[in-house]
Amino acid sequence: MAHYWNKEIECMPREKLRSLQEKRLQQTVSRVYENVPFYRDAFDKIGLKPDDIKSLDDLKKLPFTNKDDLRDNYPYGLFAVPLSEVIRLHASSGTTGKPTVVGYTRQDIRSWAEVMARSLSCCGANKNSKIQNAYGYGLFTGGLGVHYGAELIGASVIPVSGGHSRRQIMLMKDFGSTILTCTPSYALHLSDVMKEMGVSKDELCLEAGLFGAEPWSLNLRDQIEKRLGIIALDIYGLSEVIGPGVAVECPVKEGLHIWEDHFLAEIVDPETGEQLPPGSYGELVITTLTKEALPMIRYRTRDITRIIPEEGCPCGRTHMKIDRFQGRTDDMLVIRGVNVFPSQIEEVLFRISHTEPYYMIYVDRREQLDELEVWVEVSDEVFSDEVRKLESLEREIRKEIEVVLGINVKVKLVEPKSIERFEGKSKRVIDRRSL
Amino acid sequence: MPVKQITVFLENKCGRLASVARAIGDEGINIRAFSVADTTDFGILRLIVNKPDRAYEVLRNGKFTVRMTEVIAVQIPDHPGGLADVLDLMKEAGINIEYLYAFVTKVSGDALAVFRVENIEEAEQLMIDKGIKVLSGEEVYAL
Ligand SMILES: [Zn+2]
Numbered sequence: 001m002a003h004y005w006n007k008e009i010e011c012m013p014r015e016k017l018r019s020l021q022e023k024r025l026q027q028t029v030s031r032v033y034e035n036v037p038f039y040r041d042a043f044d045k046i047g048l049k050p051d052d053i054k055s056l057d058d059l060k061k062l063p064f065t066n067k068d069d070l071r072d073n074y075p076y077g078l079f080a081v082p083l084s085e086v087i088r089l090h091a092s093s094g095t096t097g098k099p100t101v102v103g104y105t106r107q108d109i110r111s112w113a114e115v116m117a118r119s120l121s122c123c124g125a126n127k128n129s130k131i132q133n134a135y136g137y138g139l140f141t142g143g144l145g146v147h148y149g150a151e152l153i154g155a156s157v158i159p160v161s162g163g164h165s166r167r168q169i170m171l172m173k174d175f176g177s178t179i180l181t182c183t184p185s186y187a188l189h190l191s192d193v194m195k196e197m198g199v200s201k202d203e204l205c206l207e208a209g210l211f212g213a214e215p216w217s218l219n220l221r222d223q224i225e226k227r228l229g230i231i232a233l234d235i236y237g238l239s240e241v242i243g244p245g246v247a248v249e250c251p252v253k254e255g256l257h258i259w260e261d262h263f264l265a266e267i268v269d270p271e272t273g274e275q276l277p278p279g280s281y282g283e284l285v286i287t288t289l290t291k292e293a294l295p296m297i298r299y300r301t302r303d304i305t306r307i308i309p310e311e312g313c314p315c316g317r318t319h320m321k322i323d324r325f326q327g328r329t330d331d332m333l334v335i336r337g338v339n340v341f342p343s344q345i346e347e348v349l350f351r352i353s354h355t356e357p358y359y360m361i362y363v364d365r366r367e368q369l370d371e372l373e374v375w376v377e378v379s380d381e382v383f384s385d386e387v388r389k390l391e392s393l394e395r396e397i398r399k400e401i402e403v404v405l406g407i408n409v410k411v412k413l414v415e416p417k418s419i420e421r422f423e424g425k426s427k428r429v430i431d432r433r434s435l
Numbered sequence: 436m437p438v439k440q441i442t443v444f445l446e447n448k449c450g451r452l453a454s455v456a457r458a459i460g461d462e463g464i465n466i467r468a469f470s471v472a473d474t475t476d477f478g479i480l481r482l483i484v485n486k487p488d489r490a491y492e493v494l495r496n497g498k499f500t501v502r503m504t505e506v507i508a509v510q511i512p513d514h515p516g517g518l519a520d521v522l523d524l525m526k527e528a529g530i531n532i533e534y535l536y537a538f539v540t541k542v543s544g545d546a547l548a549v550f551r552v553e554n555i556e557e558a559e560q561l562m563i564d565k566g567i568k569v570l571s572g573e574e575v576y577a578l
Contacts, residue, residue, distance in 0.1 A: 391474060415445070
């Protein structure tokens with residue numbers, strides 16, 4: 001049974017949606033040309049006028065925007081409204097140097113709450129829900145993004161933010177939280193802590209979880225669903241575009257609907273920038289259609305996915321679907337010329353089901369040759385008192401990874417809890433190659 | 436009445452064996468027998484202690500990967516070929532031995548060995564039939 005927040009929009013016929021997108025694209029293009037010198041210069045450089053954008057087919061004529069463009073124009077250079085119109089600022093953590101700053105008008109905050117309300121409704125949220133929001137509150141968009149959407153629905157929000165896992169579980173139990181929102185790796189960590197505390201999933205009222213801010217595998221989903229006894233759905237977003245709520249998985253679990261009345265999506269080849277047809281994997285590029293404070297033209301997300309070519313979802317929503325994320329263009333490791341995503345290794349580890357899903361990937365270069373080593377924690381379930389059984393487990397993991405990646409790897413079994421647990425985005429790769 | 440054996444997964448890192456011994460030693464648990472099987476990457480520590488359930492709990496809480504397995508403790512006659520005789524008996528009966536190791540202590544002059552076999556009851560019965568003493572868990576813990 002489908003559960004919508006805004007049925008008229010969510011199930012809008014494609015034709016109508018397309019003309020709405022075209023109208024909004026033209027408005028956005030004119031607005032950035034008039035108000036953002038960066039875009040005016042970029043358009044002028046290639047001799048493009050806002051009037052040249054007549055339909056969605058003209059999208060590919062527009063220049064890209066990169067994360068570096070945000071940094072170069074730090075802090076407010078890309079804003080399309082005066083700061084007097086801006087009612088909120090967020091910033092994404094830059095791994096190097098300055099962060100990137102994003103701003104919202106009152107209308108932007110409303111739009112964001114709207115897409116978040118739709119996303120939360122996808123996992124069954126309504127005004128009776130108790131939403132335990134374990135995304136970090138602060139400059140990071142996760143916490144407040146979920147918060148405003150949950151309030152718009154009229155659910156009871158528990159703004160617990162990240163960390164303090166034992167307290168999280170106590171609150172979950174005592175408050176009767178029905179929906180959990182956090183990163184998938186933190187959800188898994190919470191299930192570990194539950195085990196340590198001797199709290200069973202039957203003592204909780206959890207029904208669903210909306211997990212995002214990092215790519216995760218189907219097998220990780222299975223683990224979370226089993227351990228917490230919930231339906232776990234994927235939510236996608238990035239602060240440069242708006243924050244969480246750009247796209248969300250519906251209960252059909254065959255891809256994430258992009259809220260196309262607000263965000264226009266395309267897939268391009270990460271190397272050449274060329275637009276790719278539906279079905280091909282590449283980098284997701286998003287153009288905002290309603291953002292006022294910080295409109296984005298063809299923003300390069302660096303996230304790897306594909307547009308699912310089949311139209312029409314059994315859930316009734318008409319908005320296009322993208323597939324689960326394969327990783328990021330910057331997570332992509334090139335090992336001996338082969339593209340490797342950590343998510344591929346994760347899939348294998350879960351498939352050999354006994355293995356606890358904690359691992360680290362080490363990349364080294366010895367005598368001009370790249371070496372990939374995967375460290376996997378040994379769980380109680382899979383541990384044996386016989387050497388040959390552990391050796392055959394090690395061998396099985398190695399063979400399976402080699403089949404998937406097509407390159408040789410080393411596998412090392414390590415003690416439990418020896419791999420650090422991450423409460424935010426997981427860092428699974430240590431690249432020690434000096435190039 | 437098999438004997439409970441504690442098995443611990445160890446990475447081949449300095450001091451891991453010591454930290455297991457320390458963890459149970461601090462709880463006043465005595466080690467009766469042990470063996471370490473290792474590969475280049477990891478090791479498996481097998482322990483017979485006087486309080487197996489308590490040791491299991493302590494190590495679990497100490498974040499080790501632990502497993503409880505059942506083994507049999509066989510009194511090996513103290514004369515040349517004593518062990519060979521026991522092994523031959525098992526071989527003839529088609530009992531497959533996964534591994535074995537010796538006890539630190541002796542019982543009335545005889546050596547004690549721990550056997551890990553697939554079918555414990557069968558092995559126990561065989562030893563009894565052949566007049567070889569098998570110690571119960573209680574006897575072993577009380578040594
Ligand atoms: Zn759907």
